[in-house]
Amino acid sequence: MLNIKNLQVKLEEEDKQILKGVDLTVEAGKVHAIMGPNGSGKSTLSYVLSGRDGYEVTGGSATLDGVDLLALEPEERAAAGLFLAFQYPVEIPGVGNMTFLRTAVNAQRKARGEDEMSAAEFLKVVRAKAKELQIDAEMLKRPVNVGFSGGEKKRNEILQMAMLEPKMCILDETDSGLDVDAMKLVAEGVNRLRSEGRGFLVITHYQRLLDHIKPDVVHIMADGRIIKTGGPELALEVENNGYADILNEVA
Amino acid sequence: MALPQRKQSATEARLAGLVLPAGGWSEPPRREALDRLAAMGLPDRRDEYWRFTRPDTLVQPEAPSARLMADDEAPLFGQTERLRIVFVDGVFDAAASDDLALEGVSIERLAETAGKDIHWARDLYGVLEARGQTPVQRPFAALNTAFASDGVLIHVTGRPSKPINLVYVHESETSDVILHHVVKVDAGGEATILENGPAAARFNKCMEVDIADTGKLHLVRAQGRDHDRRAATHVFARLGAESVFKSFTLSVNGVLTRNEVVVELTGDDAIAHVAGACVGDGDFHHDDTVFVTHDAVGCESRQVFKKVLRNGAVGVFQGKILVKPGAQKTDGYQISQSLLLDEDSQFLAKPELEIYADDVACSHGSTSGAIDETALFYLRSRGVPHTEATNLLTLAFLAEAVAEIEDADLAADIVARLEGWLARRS
Ligand SMILES: Nc1ncnc2c1ncn2[C@@H]1O[C@H](COP(=O)(O)OP(=O)(O)OP(=O)(O)O)[C@@H](O)[C@H]1O
Numbered sequence: 273m274l275n276i277k278n279l280q281v282k283l284e285e286e287d288k289q290i291l292k293g294v295d296l297t298v299e300a301g302k303v304h305a306i307m308g309p310n311g312s313g314k315s316t317l318s319y320v321l322s323g324r325d326g327y328e329v330t331g332g333s334a335t336l337d338g339v340d341l342l343a344l345e346p347e348e349r350a351a352a353g354l355f356l357a358f359q360y361p362v363e364i365p366g367v368g369n370m371t372f373l374r375t376a377v378n379a380q381r382k383a384r385g386e387d388e389m390s391a392a393e394f395l396k397v398v399r400a401k402a403k404e405l406q407i408d409a410e411m412l413k414r415p416v417n418v419g420f421s422g423g424e425k426k427r428n429e430i431l432q433m434a435m436l437e438p439k440m441c442i443l444d445e446t447d448s449g450l451d452v453d454a455m456k457l458v459a460e461g462v463n464r465l466r467s468e469g470r471g472f473l474v475i476t477h478y479q480r481l482l483d484h485i486k487p488d489v490v491h492i493m494a495d496g497r498i499i500k501t502g503g504p505e506l507a508l509e510v511e512n513n514g515y516a517d518i519l520n521e522v523a
Numbered sequence: 524m525a526l527p528q529r530k531q532s533a534t535e536a537r538l539a540g541l542v543l544p545a546g547g548w549s550e551p552p553r554r555e556a557l558d559r560l561a562a563m564g565l566p567d568r569r570d571e572y573w574r575f576t577r578p579d580t581l582v583q584p585e586a587p588s589a590r591l592m593a594d595d596e597a598p599l600f601g602q603t604e605r606l607r608i609v610f611v612d613g614v615f616d617a618a619a620s621d622d623l624a625l626e627g628v629s630i631e632r633l634a635e636t637a638g639k640d641i642h643w644a645r646d647l648y649g650v651l652e653a654r655g656q657t658p659v660q661r662p663f664a665a666l667n668t669a670f671a672s673d674g675v676l677i678h679v680t681g682r683p684s685k686p687i688n689l690v691y692v693h694e695s696e697t698s699d700v701i702l703h704h705v706v707k708v709d710a711g712g713e714a715t716i717l718e719n720g721p722a723a724a725r726f727n728k729c730m731e732v733d734i735a736d737t738g739k740l741h742l743v744r745a746q747g748r749d750h751d752r753r754a755a756t757h758v759f760a761r762l763g764a765e766s767v768f769k770s771f772t773l774s775v776n777g778v779l780t781r782n783e784v785v786v787e788l789t790g791d792d793a794i795a796h797v798a799g800a801c802v803g804d805g806d807f808h809h810d811d812t813v814f815v816t817h818d819a820v821g822c823e824s825r826q827v828f829k830k831v832l833r834n835g836a837v838g839v840f841q842g843k844i845l846v847k848p849g850a851q852k853t854d855g856y857q858i859s860q861s862l863l864l865d866e867d868s869q870f871l872a873k874p875e876l877e878i879y880a881d882d883v884a885c886s887h888g889s890t891s892g893a894i895d896e897t898a899l900f901y902l903r904s905r906g907v908p909h910t911e912a913t914n915l916l917t918l919a920f921l922a923e924a925v926a927e928i929e930d931a932d933l934a935a936d937i938v939a940r941l942e943g944w945l946a947r948r949s
């Protein structure tokens with residue numbers, strides 16, 4: 273489903289190479305996890321895939337179901353089925369959360385040539401999904417992420433994902449800043465979406481999230497490359513021993 | 524003090540074509556206004572108060588012509604039950620207007636009151652304007668008081684059931700119109716006045732507002748879409764104790780607009796909110812000049828002005844809060860912000876605080892910025908196309924000003940106009 277081949281990325285403004293040849297394939301129906309030291313390029317990978325400005329792809333490719341992601345505008349990538357849950361969700365004063373969600377859902381439907389969701393239907397669906405994530409009506413009315421706690425912002429990301437029903441979901445440290453109960457809610461939200469046709473790429477520092485969202489494959493990223501790939505046991509190894517052994521082993 | 528020769532001749536040239544309406548109670552205050560004007564002269568570009576806005580096309584004897592714009596939008600405030608008073612290029616249109624009778628308010632036309640003794644209006648006409656001439660001169664307002672051809676005198680004695688809507692239709696490419704309204708709100712009275720339309724090629728409008736203790740006035744105005752129109756407007760508001768004045772102005776297009784609002788808080792615990800949103804594209808110069816004087820205890824004032832500018836449009840904000848000695852517990856707030864949609868546009872701001880009391884809380888801020896790239900990317904990453912995302916963020920930027928309109932339906936009308944403006948540029 274998601275095919276990344278030898279992806280190389282530098283900063284647009286500086287002569288700094290961040291991704292130095294990333295190879296990664298996420299199959300439909302599978303959950304892949306990426307772990308790796310701070311600054312190794314995990315968020316950069318997620319931003320480059322979703323089309324954020326400021327990065328220059330100097331080599332390699334990234335496709336989603338055969339579609340060249342790197343040739344598309346961010347909104348086209350979203351319509352093609354890519355979703356990124358941000359490590360730092362953005363606050364947008366003056367734009368109501370509901371308006372935001374509905375605009376996004378309908379924009380994607382329109383881009384795919386589907387009918388827009390009626391206001392009534394939208395309201396029904398969003399209320400049900402918000403309830404599952406324990407997001408109350410008050411939060412839906414407030415401006416996007418403004419005044420939300422760290423955990424509320426992350427739950428709001430998952431609500432967006434649930435509404436948009438993307439094919440390929442990238443979660444960048446969605447577990448950071450979550451208390452134990454919120455972590456469960458988020459994990460349940462993700463697990464509800466798990467299906468044969470959908471792939472997940474879960475970026476995390478902690479095994480704890482992976483207890484709830486069982487990954488099929490775990491990758492270790494360091495210094496802009498995937499340096500090791502394994503099963504769920506790889507995450508346990510990191511949890512117990514840190515990255516030193518793995519880094520030494522590869523060096 | 525004699526005027527500089529250039530100013531003197533420019534003023535004389537402008538006055539040459541004007542006729543002071545004679546007779547009736549309004550003649551004495553008109554003559555006094557003319558004397559005031561003769562003493563100060565019309566402004567030129569050297570005047571400090573006109574540093575950011577060139578007054579020459581407002582001063583020149585003939586109004587520069589303004590093409591008419593076919594307005595294809597639904598009539599503004601169309602969903603709101605209202606009493607319409609229509610002026611076409613400044614001329615009252617009886618056929619298009621509603622009957623001026625409405626419970627809780629008396630409405631008369633300035634042009635028709637010559638023989639009547641409307642003492643409440645006589646006590647206000649030109650009086651608040653004259654008070655507003657210090658400490659800063661406002662020559663176009665004096666000109667207005669002297670030469671206004673018509674206007675409405677609105678006396679709010681109760682709580683009229685619907686808003687009074689002044690509709691300004693623009694049909695002549697060369698119309699040069701001067702209207703003067705007087706509004707008096709009695710104790711306990713509450714009314715809403717709506718104003719909309721381009722009015723004329725060149726429009727000079729003055730509104731004097733006197734609100735007695737506990738009275739309330741809401742003013743929502745929209746200055747029509749015609750690109751070439753010019754307008755110099757003044758609001759002079761005097762507020763009694765525990766009274767409320769809330770005004771919001773939408774300006775969509777217009778080659779030159781200068782909106783001055785002068786508020787005097789004279790009774791304790793009064794509240795004045797003055798807000799505006801303008802959107803300009805290209806040949807557009809929009810100036811909000813606001814002066815709020817706190818002269819009583821425990822009053823609140825808010826100034827909220829937002830400007831969206833593109834293709835070389837220019838926005839100006841000159842806003843002042845003056846807190847007089849003894850005006851303790853003043854709560855003053857002022858924000859002026861521009862959203863520059865490109866690098867050609869500019870925003871010139873001169874926020875001022877002058878405080879002579881020690882127990883006050885006043886804050887002001889002025890910013891100028893582009894669309895927030897991070898927010899834009901966030902929206903796009905959710906599938907919202909670039910233009911739609913930009914429009915959404917633009918409306919969000921304007922939201923704080925629009926939020927100053929209390930009535931949700933009126934606010935929705937204003938937002939629809941803003942959406943229309945954005946959509947025509949998408
Ligand atoms: N826009 C940018 N400007 C400057 N440096 C950047 C930028 N984006 C990324 N970098 C640098 O690239 C490297 C990789 O950053 P990235 O955020 O991708 O790491 P990460 O693996 O997500 O780290 P963490 O685990 O701390 O979230 C870091 O050294 C970071 O400072």
Ligand SMILES: [Mg+2]
Pocket residue numbers: 314315316359444445
């Ligand atoms: Mg990161």
